[in-house]
Amino acid sequence: MPNLSLQIRQANVTDLAALQDIGRQTFVETYADGNTLENMVKYLEEGFSEEKLNAELQNDNSLFYFAEKYGQMLGYLKVNFAEAQSEILDPASLEIERIYVLQEYQGKQVGFSLYQQALAIAIERKSPYIWLGVWEKNPHAMRFYRKQGFVEFGEHIFQLGDDEQRDVLMRLDILSTNE
Template identity: 50%
Template structure:
């Protein structure tokens, strides 16, 4: 296991957030999507302007994961009205968990998920949920291993490509 730390970030960190967001998104999805669709998504959804708007939302929080002094991943969490799908206002959403590809298999994803669940449980939600692209089998297996179960799906637009995300939830009532 790596020696990781987690730090909540603020608007002042938006440039670093954009760098890690764009890098990890591209690394995760470039093998299965066109360059045009990726660039359109990165330019529209992960622009400084878009990220600043997300950072200003009081019902969302971003965290950087560090190994030593290096940012190696991040997460975005949403509750109440900030959730991307308002299925249950009392639920808690893990919207993004992204890590640099070189850190796949190192325990960093588990570190981020564990912290997301701990932060989420403190909000006393009805359940914790997330969306994952149906073709991201590595991530789906990871979430299933951690107790998440598919309960629905929704459409996700990547550039001009309409894709399906599986919605998975973790029952935390017991």
């Protein structure tokens, strides 16, 4: 059953500070236990810098969405198209780069609602498939995506500070949905 008080809205450059805050918080909640403090600090400084986020928010091939409830930020989504994708597997595909939800709201349909937003965008754009990378040490996320129908098709390296980490690449074919 949908959560009627949950709102999904597109973010823009005026949301930079809010995006920076929730991005850092959700990244720490998700990855701090499996990584060194030094690598986390380095990634948080670089990956969520004002300059980087501002450029991403202004990129026509990237979109951000916030999940909010009664004005409180619960999570966010980032999708990429064409050359904005972290790897260009197919310029017509859609990459879900991030679906991050505050720990206290995980399992409460927030991530699923953000995923539904990504799926709707892919269908509207007539993307043949959606793809993403999931850290191999994040079984919760892998289970979530498998439940949605995603299958593993490869891997890539995600650089976190000085640590090369393996991401499992997963995809969901949606071409039949678009026809």
